[in-house]
Amino acid sequence: METDHLCIGGGPAGMFAALTAANSGKRCVIAEQNEQLGRKLRITGKGRCNLTNHCDIDTLLENIPGNGKFLYSAFSRCMPQDVIAYFESLGVPLKTERGNRVFPVSDRAGDIVQALQSAIRKTGIPVVRGKITRLLRAPDGRCTGAVTADGAEIHAKTTLLATGGLSYPKTGSTGIGYQLAQSVGHTIVPLRPSLVPLVTQETWCRDAMGLSLRNVTLRLYRDSKCIFAELGEMLFTHFGVSGPLVLSASALMRKGMPQDYRLEIDLKPGLTPEQLDKRIQRDLSESPNRDLGNILHALLPAKLILPVLHQCKISPNTKANGLTKEQRRTLGERIKALPLHIRAFRPIEEAIITRGGVSVREVNAKTMESKCCPGLYFAGEILDVDGYTGGFNLQIAFSTAYSAGLAMAAAAETPASHCK
Numbered sequence: 001m002e003t004d005h006l007c008i009g010g011g012p013a014g015m016f017a018a019l020t021a022a023n024s025g026k027r028c029v030i031a032e033q034n035e036q037l038g039r040k041l042r043i044t045g046k047g048r049c050n051l052t053n054h055c056d057i058d059t060l061l062e063n064i065p066g067n068g069k070f071l072y073s074a075f076s077r078c079m080p081q082d083v084i085a086y087f088e089s090l091g092v093p094l095k096t097e098r099g100n101r102v103f104p105v106s107d108r109a110g111d112i113v114q115a116l117q118s119a120i121r122k123t124g125i126p127v128v129r130g131k132i133t134r135l136l137r138a139p140d141g142r143c144t145g146a147v148t149a150d151g152a153e154i155h156a157k158t159t160l161l162a163t164g165g166l167s168y169p170k171t172g173s174t175g176i177g178y179q180l181a182q183s184v185g186h187t188i189v190p191l192r193p194s195l196v197p198l199v200t201q202e203t204w205c206r207d208a209m210g211l212s213l214r215n216v217t218l219r220l221y222r223d224s225k226c227i228f229a230e231l232g233e234m235l236f237t238h239f240g241v242s243g244p245l246v247l248s249a250s251a252l253m254r255k256g257m258p259q260d261y262r263l264e265i266d267l268k269p270g271l272t273p274e275q276l277d278k279r280i281q282r283d284l285s286e287s288p289n290r291d292l293g294n295i296l297h298a299l300l301p302a303k304l305i306l307p308v309l310h311q312c313k314i315s316p317n318t319k320a321n322g323l324t325k326e327q328r329r330t331l332g333e334r335i336k337a338l339p340l341h342i343r344a345f346r347p348i349e350e351a352i353i354t355r356g357g358v359s360v361r362e363v364n365a366k367t368m369e370s371k372c373c374p375g376l377y378f379a380g381e382i383l384d385v386d387g388y389t390g391g392f393n394l395q396i397a398f399s400t401a402y403s404a405g406l407a408m409a410a411a412a413e414t415p416a417s418h419c420k
Contacts, residue, residue: 001128003027005408006145006156008132009177010037013380013397014162015116020405021158022123026412029154030120031146033131037120038113040164040171044394049109051087052080052398053391054100060395065251066194066386070360071396074368078402080395090115101391128154135159135180135376143184143376158375158408162401165354165381166191177382178357185372187359189384193351195247195393198258200240201341204310208236208303217266218245220252228252231269236303241340247352248388250345254355263340267300276332284328288321295320300335308334353393357384367407368400375411377404
């Protein structure tokens with residue numbers, strides 16, 4: 001098969017780059033091993049698809065802990081406002097929620113996937129099904145296409161790798177892109193999970209399984225230094241903790257081992273320690289002869305009462321009027337800073353994002369073209385860039401794909417545009 005542009009990977013980055021490149025009027029082909037395009041995209045944001053974050057470029061960069069500066073040029077070309085305008089032009093109404101997170105009004109990720117699929121059909125971009133096993137190279141080292149598992153060759157002037165990472169392998173993120181990149185000389189920064197649930201040393205989390213906390217502040221410490229503090233939601237599981245706050249905190253656990261970190265949960269961030277102490281005193285005085293385990297139901301979720309009291313070394317059968325001033329002080333301290341010690345990350349297969357990947361030092365930040373193999377481009381999660389939760393990782397995918405698509409189109413001498 002002969003084509004101008006080959007995009008390997010039919011996720012958001014691959015589809016967006018293909019649409020950008022195809023707008024040059026040249027031929028473009030998508031190679032995808034799954035039966036459906038955008039399989040992982042369908043499950044993002046718990047199936048709602050947090051498409052992007054409606055913010056400025058400074059806020060974008062603040063939310064990219066991994067190689068954010070590399071993305072400045074790509075973000076400048078395709079901002080969240082451009083992504084929003086593009087999908088609304090495809091007929092998908094969008095809404096902005098707390099934290100400037102952008103979702104389809106329908107709350108269905110499938111609507112985003114269907115809009116991209118429809119655009120691909122209208123643009124006339126064929127999809128070749130099957131796994132890519134090898135890149136083709138000319139004698140001068142330039143990438144000239146790829147070979148499928150059945151031996152078929154796809155010859156192209158430009159080739160894009162947008163194969164994702166290792167997260168959610170059942171959706172097609174098998175890591176084949178890393179192998180292909182390595183085969184032409186690229187360095188792969190060690191792969192680790194990011195935006196991933198955390199396994200705790202505390203086994204009591206299992207007893208609190210299913211408990212969702214809202215409007216709590218989670219702090220992450222490395223040694224004595226607090227490196228993350230944010231108000232939001234989190235969830236207790238059979239292995240430890242998960243939820244938006246935990247996933248975001250995990251993205252900052254980049255040095256050392258998971259065991260080097262600990263969490264603290266402020267269960268009452270709206271109260272100062274002094275205000276909390278007065279609240280506890282009031283509750284105790286109203287029921288002086290009741291057991292403490294029963295009184296705390298007005299202050300804490302039921303599943304946390306015993307863990308908090310255990311941390312304080314206070315029996316739940318202690319009568320309200322039997323609680324000492326020192327015990328009351330300790331109780332308040334634990335409610336404001338319930339400790340959890342990290343034992344491990346959950347497996348990379350459960351992570352939302354793969355940290356690491358193709359070294360950005362070997363990629364042109366303006367064009368996303370390989371510095372090791374001319375004619376080869378990258379977009380999305382395969383690159384060693386990652387962001388926090390909130391739509392930032394999909395914005396990375398769209399922005400890098402747009403830059404790559406523009407450069408691929410320019411290589412074919414005709415510009416393309418659906419962002420700036």
